[in-house]
Amino acid sequence: AQKITQTQPGMFVQEKEAVTLDCTYDTSDPSYGLFWYKQPSSGEMIFLIYQGSYDQQNATEGRYSLNFQKARKSANLVISASQLGDSAMYFCAMRAFNAGNMLTFGGGTRLMVKP
């Protein structure tokens, strides 16, 4: 079975500073993908970034980067230069390729950006 753990229920960050959202995962499948989604107060789920388990480099997408430490089974999201619009819930998710097409989600972290 797959499991995703997000240990930070809520976090504050000052505008323009960087912030790291933690995510640890557990799977016995050697082939898997890790995802981060943003859910603003309006409720939609917005895909941010993807990391494959065999990718050699950490994924980056604009101000988002994924700090992938395979041995520690962690996939932390780093947001650089935080903006007020980054205030939202952030979900880490995993798909193990031998376990069907299910995304397993963590419980989420609420990020609040202070002006």
Add this chain to the structure above:
Amino acid sequence: NAGVTQTPKFRILKIGQSMTLQCTQDMNHNYMYWYRQDPGMGLKLIYYSVGAGITDKGEVPNGYNVSRSTTEDFPLRLELAAPSQTSVYFCASSYPSGGQTQYFGPGTRLLVL
């Protein structure tokens, strides 16, 4: 490209009533999914489909049914609504290759009273 669209946006049901949540995608994705999100929680998979005519159960399928007659549409049916089905329902779709990144619709908020 509209992406993934869902109707209705919000619905109130009485216990025992039935309804169908509609989901359509125009990205020609083979894979489609239904999730539910309870307050303060992450999403849980209800059903998914890898193509027209093929569906399979996810983590929490009880109380729901699905069908997939076309690539574009993947409706979710609630037969006998119960208060435990009060939730926000998300439909998603993805390609079968690569990382299979799932793209989500805006969600349907359902309240069962």
